Amino acid sequence: MSATKVMIVDDSFFSRTLIAETLQLGGCEVVGEADSFDSLIETYNDCKPDIVTMDIVMPGTDGFECSRSLLMNDPSAKIILVSSMKDEETEAEAKRIGIAGYVQKPVDGEYLLNVIKNILSPDTLYEQLIELAPETFNEAISQNITRMAKTPVSFEPMETFDVNYVSKGITTVIGIIGRYSGSMILDLSLETAEQIVEALLHRPSKNREEVIAMVAELANIIAGVACSMLNKKDKTFGLRVSPPSVFFNSSSEIASPNLKMQSSLAQTSFGPILLGIGFKKGAASWI
Known part of the structure; x- marks a missing residue:
């Protein structure tokens, strides 16, 4: 089995040397620094590491950026954040960004190696969520x-x-937080939304704001029900939904730069509704 390839990002030469020696003693290969x-992306693309250790304090920027x-x-x-600073606020920001682990300086070699091992180990719980989520969200919308x-x-x-998906008219995006973060996308045409409002209220919609409010609430209910169903299947998911964001523009593009969305098309008597759901790893790798 080949050695784990690690790239070290730190403005301190001494810190890079100390971390490098710790990693090498643990059987890792330091492939870049x-x-x-300025040198971050080019070095990463050149050495293609399995893991990146990242200091918080960097010249002109920080480890988060x-x-x-x-x-x-x-x-x-x-990415593993390696810094002398470690508190609830910095941990929360690291998890929000999608950083996989957090180790405090002075670095304990055994602990750092254990974090690396944990991050690179197969995440069966994440795979279970990816397998369960599409069917569960389909069931919730149905x-x-x-x-x-x-x-x-x-x-x-x-x-x-x-890749980008062109909206049919009204797009609602709901963030999902918990052991794994993710997003749900609900997209439908204005005509479909208007027909749903009329079916629910037994009258035509009064204005566009009423239609958009209905779509937001429908998306919120679907996401909440689906997350509750997933939590019942495994409570360690700990999923919760954030307030919906609604975008109205027939030419809007939906993009998911950090997520690969699994999608389905719900066919209703009112018209089609696109449902997209995606999760990414992050907090689950923390120990």
């Missing part, structure tokens, strides 16, 4: 539209999309 934001840029360059990058609008729902599978 960067001391600033470096990590965001690195994840935009490669969403699968696995249950709620059938219950509220008294109409059946069928589904057409769609290809996983990680």
